[in-house]
Amino acid sequence: MKTLKKGLVKTDEEIEIIAEGGKILRDILYGAAALVKPGVSSAGLNDFAESEIYKAVGRPSFKGYGTKKNPYPAGLCTSVNDVIVHGIPSRNAILKSGDIVGLDIGMEYKSLYTDTAITVAVGQISDVAKKLLETTKKCLDAAIKQAKAGNKIGDISHAMQSTAEAAGFSVVRDLVGHGVGYDVHEDPSVPCFGKKGTGELLREGMVLAIEPMLCEHEYFVKMDGDGWTIRTADGGLSAHFEHTVAITKNGARILT
DSSP states (O other): OOOOOOOOOOOHHHHHHHHHHHHHHHHHHHHHHHTOOTTOBHHHHHHHHHHHHHHTTOEETTTTOBOSSSBOOOSEEEEETTEEEOOOOOTTOBOOTTOEEEEEEEEEETTEEEEEEEEEEOSSOOHHHHHHHHHHHHHHHHHHHTOSTTOBHHHHHHHHHHHHHHTTOEEOSSOEEEEOSSSSSEEEEEESSOOTTOSSBOOTTOEEEEOOEEESSOOOEEEOTTSSOEEETTOOOEEEOBEEEEEETTEEEEOO
């Protein structure tokens, strides 16, 4: 991973460009989500997402990200069931009824970056899976309400953790949200767990990728041999939702 940049407060003009790209990216993400059904390959979802990004004169910011020896090979992360993040699309990965799949996508547009994710059901899913998806979305909503000038990163983090744990789930500790805008990942880190009133002060102009990552059981993780796919160590389900959000004088502004 690249070293995160510091002190990155965006101008109003930059935030408007990020919002423009964010709206495009949101539409692409939901277009990919609409294609999710039993029998579809995760590679097919990636094909759609990459094609739409290029049509919008954007660049899939995840594709080629990472080290020269092992760059991420796709524009869309497709994380099925116990995979938390960074699942690699494949022609052989055929979705089936009962699965849940996290779709995480990033785009460079007019030299600025956005990042967003959603987890969706494939056909009929279990009650536990439904509750996990609903709770993860609630965690994102609760976190965004805390994304306002004068609060601290810990207020965002605590909102995610407390909402998840109240529903009987855990939040990932080894992965974090982050600043975004000038690059794919920037400072500050935005953990899914934390204490109120701690961490970096939130200021107007900050742009954050807030992304609760919840686990059905324990929050311990393991990585596959591909060097990217991160899944729950105990095989439990995981869900992931994400928005790019700007801190404004009127509170949080969702840009994706």
